[in-house]
Amino acid sequence: xxxxxxxxxxxxxxxxxxxxxxxxxxxxxxxxxxxxxxxxxxxxxxxxxxxxxxxxxxxxxxxxxxxxxxxxxxxxxxxxxxxxxxxxxxxxxxxxxxxxxxxxxxxxxxxxxxxxxxxxxxxxxxxxxxxxxxxxxxxxxxxxxxxxxxxxxxxxxxxxxxxxxxxxxxxxxxxxxxxxxxxxxxxxxxxxxxxxxxxxxxxxxxxxxxxxxxxxxxxxxxxxxxxxxxxxxxxxxxxxxxxxxxxxxxxxxxxxxxxxxxxxxxxxxxxxxxxxxxxxxxxxxxxxxxxxxxxxxxxxxxxxxxxxxxxxxxxxxxxxxxxxxxxxxxxxxxxxxxxxxxxxxxxxxxxxxxxxxxxxxxxxxxxxxxxxxxxxxxxxxxxxxxxxxxxxxxxxxxxxxxxxxxxxxxxxxxxxxxxxxxxxxxxxxxxxxxxxxxxxxxxxxxxxxxxxxxxxxxxxxxxxxxxxxxxxxxxxxxxxxxxxxxxxxxxxxxxxxxxxxxxxxxxxxxxxxxxxxxxxxxxxxxxxxxxxxxxxxxxxxxxxxxxxxxxxxxxxxxxxxxxxxxxxxxxxxxxxxxxxxxxxxxxxxxxxxxxxxxxxxxxxxxxxxxxxxxxxxxxxxxxxxxxxxxxxxxxxxxxxxxxxxxxxxxxxxxxxxxxxxxxxxxxxxxx
Amino acid sequence: xxxxxxxxxxxxxxxxxxxxxxxxxxxxxxxxxxxxxxxxxxxxxxxxxxxxxxxxxxxxxxxxxxxxxxxxxxxxxxxxxxxxxxxxxxxxxxxxxxxxxxxxxxxxxxxxxxxxxxxxxxxxxxxxxxxxxxxxxxxxxxxxxxxxxxxxxxx
Numbered sequence: 001x002x003x004x005x006x007x008x009x010x011x012x013x014x015x016x017x018x019x020x021x022x023x024x025x026x027x028x029x030x031x032x033x034x035x036x037x038x039x040x041x042x043x044x045x046x047x048x049x050x051x052x053x054x055x056x057x058x059x060x061x062x063x064x065x066x067x068x069x070x071x072x073x074x075x076x077x078x079x080x081x082x083x084x085x086x087x088x089x090x091x092x093x094x095x096x097x098x099x100x101x102x103x104x105x106x107x108x109x110x111x112x113x114x115x116x117x118x119x120x121x122x123x124x125x126x127x128x129x130x131x132x133x134x135x136x137x138x139x140x141x142x143x144x145x146x147x148x149x150x151x152x153x154x155x156x157x158x159x160x161x162x163x164x165x166x167x168x169x170x171x172x173x174x175x176x177x178x179x180x181x182x183x184x185x186x187x188x189x190x191x192x193x194x195x196x197x198x199x200x201x202x203x204x205x206x207x208x209x210x211x212x213x214x215x216x217x218x219x220x221x222x223x224x225x226x227x228x229x230x231x232x233x234x235x236x237x238x239x240x241x242x243x244x245x246x247x248x249x250x251x252x253x254x255x256x257x258x259x260x261x262x263x264x265x266x267x268x269x270x271x272x273x274x275x276x277x278x279x280x281x282x283x284x285x286x287x288x289x290x291x292x293x294x295x296x297x298x299x300x301x302x303x304x305x306x307x308x309x310x311x312x313x314x315x316x317x318x319x320x321x322x323x324x325x326x327x328x329x330x331x332x333x334x335x336x337x338x339x340x341x342x343x344x345x346x347x348x349x350x351x352x353x354x355x356x357x358x359x360x361x362x363x364x365x366x367x368x369x370x371x372x373x374x375x376x377x378x379x380x381x382x383x384x385x386x387x388x389x390x391x392x393x394x395x396x397x398x399x400x401x402x403x404x405x406x407x408x409x410x411x412x413x414x415x416x417x418x419x420x421x422x423x424x425x426x427x428x429x430x431x432x433x434x435x436x437x438x439x440x441x442x443x444x445x446x447x448x449x450x451x452x453x454x455x456x457x458x459x460x461x462x463x464x465x466x467x468x469x470x471x472x473x474x475x476x477x478x479x480x481x482x483x484x485x486x487x488x489x490x491x492x493x494x495x496x497x498x499x500x501x502x503x504x505x506x507x508x509x510x511x512x513x514x515x516x517x518x519x520x521x522x523x524x525x526x527x528x529x530x531x532x533x534x535x536x537x538x539x540x541x542x543x544x545x546x547x548x549x550x551x552x553x554x555x556x557x558x559x560x561x562x563x564x565x566x567x568x569x570x571x572x573x574x575x576x577x578x579x580x581x582x583x584x585x586x587x588x589x590x591x592x593x594x595x596x597x598x599x600x601x602x603x604x605x606x607x608x609x610x611x612x613x614x615x616x617x618x619x620x621x622x623x624x625x626x627x628x629x630x631x632x633x634x635x636x637x638x639x640x641x642x643x644x645x646x647x648x649x650x651x652x653x654x655x656x657x658x659x660x661x662x663x664x665x666x667x668x669x670x671x
Numbered sequence: 672x673x674x675x676x677x678x679x680x681x682x683x684x685x686x687x688x689x690x691x692x693x694x695x696x697x698x699x700x701x702x703x704x705x706x707x708x709x710x711x712x713x714x715x716x717x718x719x720x721x722x723x724x725x726x727x728x729x730x731x732x733x734x735x736x737x738x739x740x741x742x743x744x745x746x747x748x749x750x751x752x753x754x755x756x757x758x759x760x761x762x763x764x765x766x767x768x769x770x771x772x773x774x775x776x777x778x779x780x781x782x783x784x785x786x787x788x789x790x791x792x793x794x795x796x797x798x799x800x801x802x803x804x805x806x807x808x809x810x811x812x813x814x815x816x817x818x819x820x821x822x823x824x825x826x
Contacts, residue, residue, distance in 0.1 A: 088708045089725070117711025118723050122802075129691075129719025136722045527759045529701065529795040537795055541712075549701060549795070550759070593727055611730075613761035636760035638730030653726055658736060661724050662695065666743035 021053040022145050023079030024138060025070055027061040027086035029116055034059070036120040037131040042085070045135050049142045053079060062092050067099050074103040081145040085113040085138045091540070106150035108592075108652060113141040136665050143664025147657045153589040154630070158244035158552075159340035160583045163188065165236055165522065168196020169565055170557025170572040171345035172218050177576035179227035183583050186337050187222065188250055192233045193297035195219055196347055200280065200371065202378035202385070204565055205428040206459035212296060212380070219298040232299055237334060239525045242634060243552030244340045244588055254330040256304035257290070261325035264292070264300040268315035268326070276308045281375050285382035290315050294380065304328075341579035344536055344548070345556040345572065346522060348513040351406035355413055359405060359509055360479040365391040366487060367479065367507045370401075370422065373429050387433060389506050391485040396505035398441040399433060400489055401426040402476050407512035408447060417533045419512030420562040423450045426510045427460055430469045442469045443502065445476055445491055453564060472500070479507060513562045526553055535561045546575040551590065554578050593635030593651050597626050601647035608639035608648060677782030679819050692746035692812035694805070696723040697732050701759035703751025703793040703801065710798030717802045718809045721749070729753070729790075730763025734774045737788050741778060744821035747787055747812045749804070754792045764792070784815055 024046040028034030039057045046055035054073065058066050061084055073079045082105075084096050089112040097107035115134035123130035160183050164171045167189035175185045187194065199219075201211035222228055231250060238249040257268075269288045277283030280293040287293075289309040290302050304315075304326075316326035350371050353361040360367045366389050368376075376387035389396050403426060407419040423446065430442040449471065451460040463469045473494050480488040482503065489502045515534035516522075523530050528548040529537040536555045539547040546554050556575035557568040582588055594616075597608075602625035609617045609626060616632035617639060619625075628639070628648075637650035646655060698704040704725050710717070726732060729752030737748045750771075752764040767790060775785045789808060793801045 088711070090705065090708060114723065117708040121711040121714055122717050123719040124714065124716060126719050133719050133722060140722065140724065524756050529705070532796040549705065611766065613763070634760055636728035636730050636763045637726065638728060638760070638763045638766055641731050641733040650731065653731060655733065658724065658726065659739060662736060662740050663743065665695070665722055666740060666745055
């Protein structure tokens, strides 16, 4: 109770008992608003609205000069409520609230009318219509401004620990950056090893660094850092809480091998009689039912794949496993951790080409994917770095790479976006193959070559001029298999505007990246949003590319959208910085949009209690009224709309305020 | 107060070609409001009929708000919520979904056409869907004609 009282300044407070003087500030936003609607008319319109003492216009109110104009009016005692009509409040609400705070006015005496995203940008060819909407939006916010109440921003503590979901190159970099600043990091990875897709790559463009050589030292650094708890073979089960105070349940999947006893000696795998396709090599090589995914895995401890284990017990015998680490009765465990921030670095899935009919993948033996080629080129891969035709094991004398497989394609089942890495990895693979087989013919069929990064264009130029890789601008029409398992490619050369046919030994499909199959589940658990392309959505595409829309949750790497390793690492470091800012400060202000029960109005019916998804409402048996815990309340306002006695106020969205908006905008129509 | 039953059916009377329906959008902050912003940043053009009121969750929408808007002459109310399973507040949108049949029934009892209130699930990335929905709603409301309670004053 006491908590709610301090957050609402009573009506006897000076600023609420004095006359309401609203200032309306109409922003041109350059030509974004001012170029569509008549701002002079807008000023005249706003001036006539009740309680508006002044209406002004300016080119950019978010600029220093613009903010200063508002500040001056507050300082001069001219206005005590501020309405800025400009962009979306999601863009600049916090900017303008600070102006009020600096001038000693409560920040919740500010409201923003969205006349850009919701008016001038969507009614660009209908200035009269845009004007009508803009006027109504101003009218709505002026009506709300009359009903505003002072609120005290809530401060919550931020725990100095972070959860990182996904331990690929992005998650690893974020983890190291945070751990090295002294924060505790829980690094959760669903696979038995950290490293992600980068561990599967052979070399990295454009510098031709060996992927493992730059990744595995980082993986070892992770395992040695005392501030990092690696939770491999684990998945997020449930997330509760809010910025600074998340409670996360993590399912640690059963290894059936005691991870404390296992020494990683590998005796068990040598004796295991079961052989299955190794996922790490995309099924191109074999592993045992008891396995580590690859020799440099971290943690390098064994796991039994129970789907394939025949429980023969050979590995469990003391002659095989001396430390007696095998435990067939092992079970999943649920750990609960408390963290202040969460970083989502879940990466991607390669596009599944078996769904894409006309490329012949799965039907023609010598059609493989770019990732399979990568494993083929890798010295630790199934062919020890010498790519061969799957049909006969010989080195192909000619290879075609087909670009944009599954990307930049508007057909059903494909993705309209560019996957941003395929051009470069195809060029890289062709160069690698040419280095091993200079006599081989290498073709790349492309739509556009996108060599945008630092050193990429030079890498591409060299591939074409020095390596003799043939770049054919044209999209594939059809692939046919010849009797000798070579492939006939039919395409159009769009430079010469004529159809072409080539017979080649092997085809590599440059498959793109798509969001992970379980990203929907993760988005729901964390209450973060996804973009149209399925990847996680950033708070602002340019200015907040690593923040999610939920405070305290950040996005890093390909989880946010396709990107290459340098970009994924930059973003990972950005996300680490974002999380560190919150944790270093130790506390954060959150919007005080929680709900309050007005004791005098509450009839004690308890309808609100089961409406609350957060268990924030309890029943006070002595007073026979409901009570809302402002810390647990997340401010959805569902209880307020349920209360039959109108006893619940949702801060900043009170029934009175919302009704004022409706009445304000529809006042002219009143019947 | 609304005293007698309202007649609200598409009439065969001369359709007012200049009639521009007034749509009040009540959008949740996390999905539909953000999606509406996205439509703006992507410059997706739509007819100028939608006014937007922001609430934190569609669960905050009181039936009284919809009734009030209709009573005061809004031609349509578009409630925008997250998709089921995507609610920022776990399940606020479920509650809205459950309230809708009662609300529609209520406005029908008043005599309003049930199309005067729509609930649509529009995510933060579905600016294109929002644009299509608004276009469709405008078309339907134009066929339906003005809110019968609206006075003749035009704007």
